[in-house]
Amino acid sequence: MDIPKSHPRYKSLLNREKIVEALDRGILAKAGLIAHGRGETFDYLIGERTTDIALRAIKTAAAILVLAENPVISVNGNTVALAREEIVKLAEELNGKIEVNLFYRSEERLRKIKEFFEENPVIREKIKSGRIKILGIEDANKQIPNLESARGRVSQEGIYSADVILVPLEDGDRTEALVKMGKKVISIDLNPLSRTAQQSTVTIVDELTRCLPLLRKYVRDYKNLDREELQRIVKEFDNKENLKNMLNHICNRLKNLQST
Amino acid sequence: MDIPKSHPRYKSLLNREKIVEALDRGILAKAGLIAHGRGETFDYLIGERTTDIALRAIKTAAAILVLAENPVISVNGNTVALAREEIVKLAEELNGKIEVNLFYRSEERLRKIKEFFEENPVIREKIKSGRIKILGIEDANKQIPNLESARGRVSQEGIYSADVILVPLEDGDRTEALVKMGKKVISIDLNPLSRTAQQSTVTIVDELTRCLPLLRKYVRDYKNLDREELQRIVKEFDNKENLKNMLNHICNRLKNLQST
Numbered sequence: 001m002d003i004p005k006s007h008p009r010y011k012s013l014l015n016r017e018k019i020v021e022a023l024d025r026g027i028l029a030k031a032g033l034i035a036h037g038r039g040e041t042f043d044y045l046i047g048e049r050t051t052d053i054a055l056r057a058i059k060t061a062a063a064i065l066v067l068a069e070n071p072v073i074s075v076n077g078n079t080v081a082l083a084r085e086e087i088v089k090l091a092e093e094l095n096g097k098i099e100v101n102l103f104y105r106s107e108e109r110l111r112k113i114k115e116f117f118e119e120n121p122v123i124r125e126k127i128k129s130g131r132i133k134i135l136g137i138e139d140a141n142k143q144i145p146n147l148e149s150a151r152g153r154v155s156q157e158g159i160y161s162a163d164v165i166l167v168p169l170e171d172g173d174r175t176e177a178l179v180k181m182g183k184k185v186i187s188i189d190l191n192p193l194s195r196t197a198q199q200s201t202v203t204i205v206d207e208l209t210r211c212l213p214l215l216r217k218y219v220r221d222y223k224n225l226d227r228e229e230l231q232r233i234v235k236e237f238d239n240k241e242n243l244k245n246m247l248n249h250i251c252n253r254l255k256n257l258q259s260t
Numbered sequence: 261m262d263i264p265k266s267h268p269r270y271k272s273l274l275n276r277e278k279i280v281e282a283l284d285r286g287i288l289a290k291a292g293l294i295a296h297g298r299g300e301t302f303d304y305l306i307g308e309r310t311t312d313i314a315l316r317a318i319k320t321a322a323a324i325l326v327l328a329e330n331p332v333i334s335v336n337g338n339t340v341a342l343a344r345e346e347i348v349k350l351a352e353e354l355n356g357k358i359e360v361n362l363f364y365r366s367e368e369r370l371r372k373i374k375e376f377f378e379e380n381p382v383i384r385e386k387i388k389s390g391r392i393k394i395l396g397i398e399d400a401n402k403q404i405p406n407l408e409s410a411r412g413r414v415s416q417e418g419i420y421s422a423d424v425i426l427v428p429l430e431d432g433d434r435t436e437a438l439v440k441m442g443k444k445v446i447s448i449d450l451n452p453l454s455r456t457a458q459q460s461t462v463t464i465v466d467e468l469t470r471c472l473p474l475l476r477k478y479v480r481d482y483k484n485l486d487r488e489e490l491q492r493i494v495k496e497f498d499n500k501e502n503l504k505n506m507l508n509h510i511c512n513r514l515k516n517l518q519s520t
Contacts, residue, residue, distance in 0.1 A: 020290045030280045030293060037297020038304075041451070191301070193517050247518045251511040257453050258507045 012040065012048065015082055015209060022081030026112045029104045032078050039169070042190035043207050045250045050214065053245045054206040060237040061166070061186040061202045062218030063230040065094060068164035068184075072097040072135070078169045079208065080113050086212040088123050088132055090166075093219045096126075099136035099158035103172065105150040110137045133157070147177040167196065168208050175199040188212075192246045202239055205246045272300065272308065275342055275469060282341030286372045289364045292338050299429070302450035303467050305510045310474060313505045314466040320497040321426070321446040321462045322478030323490040325354060328424035328444075332357040332395070338429045339468065340373050346472040348383050348392055350426075353479045356386075359396035359418035363432065365410040370397045393417070407437040427456065428468050435459040448472075452506045462499055465506045 003013045019036045022028040050058075065071050071094050073087055080087070080100075091098050100113050114137055118124045126132040135158035142160040144152040151174055154160045165178055168188040175185050176199045187200040188208055197203045204211055222230060263273045279296045282288040310318075325331050331354050333347055340347070340360075351358050360373050374397055378384045386392040395418035402420040404412040411434055414420045425438055428448040435445050435456045447460040448468055457463045464471055482490060 016291070016294060019294070023290060030283060031276070033290060033293035034276060034279070034297035034300065037294035037299075038301045039297075040294065041298045041301035044298075193514075244518055247514045251514055254453075254507045254511055258504055 009048075011209070012043070015207075016040075018081050019078070022077060025116070026109060027116055028077040028081055029109070031104065032076075032081075035169070035171075036078060039190040039207070042192075042205075045253060046190065046205065046246075047253055048207070050206050050210055051246070051249055053242060053249060054204055054211065055214070056237065057202055057204040057239075057242055058206070058211055058214050059218050060234055061204055062215055062222050063225075063233040064164055064184055064186060064202060065166070065215075065219050066222045066225075067227065067230050067234070068094070068162075070097075070162050071095060071164040071166065072099050072158045072162040073166045073168075074099050074101045074136075074159060074170075075113075075168070076100070076102055076170060077109065077113065080116060083168075083209050083212055084117060084120065084123070086209065086216070087168075088117070088126065090212060090216045090219065091132055092126070093216055096130075096132045097158055097162075098132065098134050099155055100134065101136055101151060101154065101159065101174075103149075103151055103170070105153070113137075135159075144174070144177050144181065146180065147174060152177070167200070168212075171196050192243045192250075197243060200239065202237065203243060205243070269308075271469070272303070275467075276300075278341050279338070282337060285376070286369060287376055288337040288341055289369070291364065292336075292341075295429070295431075296338060299450040299467070302452075302465075305513060306450065306465065306506075307513055308467070310466050310470055311506070311509055313502060313509060314464055314471065315474070316497065317462055317464040317499075317502055318466070318471055318474050319478050320494055321464055322475055322482050323485075323493040324424055324444055324446060324462060325426070325475075325479050326482045326485075327487065327490050327494070328354070328422075330357075330422050331355060331424040331426065332359050332418045332422040333426045333428075334359050334361045334396075334419060334430075335373075335428070336360070336362055336430060337369065337373065340376060343428075343469050343472055344377060344380065344383070346469065346476070347428075348377075348386065350472060350476045350479065351392055352386070353476055356390075356392045357418055357422075358392065358394055359415055360394065361396055361411060361414065361419065361434075363409075363411055363430070365413070373397075395419075404434070404437050404441065406440065407434060412437070427460070431456050452503045452510075457503060460499065462497065463503060465503070 003010055023033055073091055117134055135155040139155045140153040142154050142156050164184045166186045171194040175196045178185050179199055184201040186202045187196045188204045189197045192205045283293055333351055377394055395415040399415045400413040402414050402416050424444045426446045431454045436459045438445050439459055444461040446462045447456045448464045449457045452465045
């Protein structure tokens with residue numbers, strides 16, 4: 001389907017197309033389509049734009065990523081479907097580590113996600129040269145403690161040894177298990193009430209493809225700041241407060257929408 | 261997948277299974293899965309129960325259906341996937357008319373939906389005996405004015421001549437077009453802000469499989485009331501006010517959830 005760029009919901013419809021295509025390609029489980037729909041509602045309630053509240057979380061996340069010794073970006077089918085290129089660009093600004101971790105783990109989907117990264121010639125070149133590492137496929141031989149599902153299977157070089165993990169588009173008990181391991185978790189989650197959102201060190205309540213370029217911009221900018229300055233940014237941020245502000249924002253939106 | 265009945269979200273997970281199965285069977289378009297996810301978020305925000313606010317809308321809808329001279333239930337893929345039996349039971353309490361009307365109309369999906377009704381032997385028998393009529397498949401030769409899409413194609417015996425139309429699970433401009441034709445539209449829609457919700461005569465903001473048995477119960481009960489009493493129930497209901505109450509309910513839920 002050709003969506004005209006002038007359509008008021010152009011980006012939302014484009015994302016929907018990407019998600020449907022990813023299902024057809026076997027990158028996404030069917031449950032991933034339903035999860036995408038859940039996110040659409042939250043984005044609609046938020047107003048389909050990056051709020052100042054989300055921007056503060058993005059800046060804090062950037063500071064944490066720059067301060068990190070060994071960060072890793074954890075990706076699932078939805079994330080790869082929507083933002084393959086942007087994830088790679090962000091990883092390049094860091095240490096290049098991307099780890100595939102699936103709720104419905106299957107060898108076939110893992111393989112298809114790997115192929116999806118590699119079919120882009122620019123990304124393939126970066127993987128070949130070692131600037132980008134796609135972990136968690138052949139090397140998922142460690143186990144996150146207190147997490148029984150197949151999702152607990154992680155790479156030693158990636159999530160298992162990481163100090164900071166960026167987790168886009170996920171709900172469940174993995175974030176809590178990672179935090180219990182002493183890791184810092186940055187999540188990107190449109191639902192401010194999800195377990196992931198509530199348990200994360202920093203929760204970015206924003207749509208993935210909208211916030212990733214901003215996160216990358218701040219990572220690049222913040223490399224010029226000294227550690228004390230970055231630590232100050234992190235210290236001044238209160239995730240619980242930020243989530244509360246987001247819920248208030250949604251309430252205000254609901255009230256404004258009903259009066260129009 | 262076997263979901264234990266004790267699971268706190270048993271019904272929600274069961275519905276999700278039904279939706280995935282309907283996609284596999286060709287009853288549902290992929291966009292139907294995303295739409296289901298959007299509904300899940302609203303139901304979660306509402307609290308996954310029938311509120312008193314929704315109950316008032318259900319009672320009013322029942323009164324309108326009992327007063328109707330020629331009502332019809334309009335169904336799409338999602339509705340049939342989730343509530344085939346309940347839709348038939350409700351139609352039996354009325355004049356037996358069900359009309360299939362699809363956003364993504366295709367002959368194949370129409371045929372598969374018809375087969376899905378008929379594969380249930382009890383329903384097949386009712387169709388055979390004429391107690392239930394599945395309209396809109398071979399007889400969609402009328403056009404709703406001011407609605408260009410294939411969704412405007414309707415049956416003379418069904419939507420075109422109906423005075424009251426029950427529209428579950430739909431968003432779009434069809435409701436407005438039907439209201440402009442002078443029809444009363446009762447919608448079942450988890451999103452109180454959707455165009456359908458905003459344009460309907462009565463909007464039931466509740467989950468489909470939860471509210472249909474209630475709607476049927478009140479239709480049965482209200483057959484014992486006289487017309488004046490039923491008209492009083494309809495007159496006392498204010499849809500705009502009801503939608504506003506629902507948005508306030510969601511806001512309060514958001515604030516309560518954040519403090520737990």
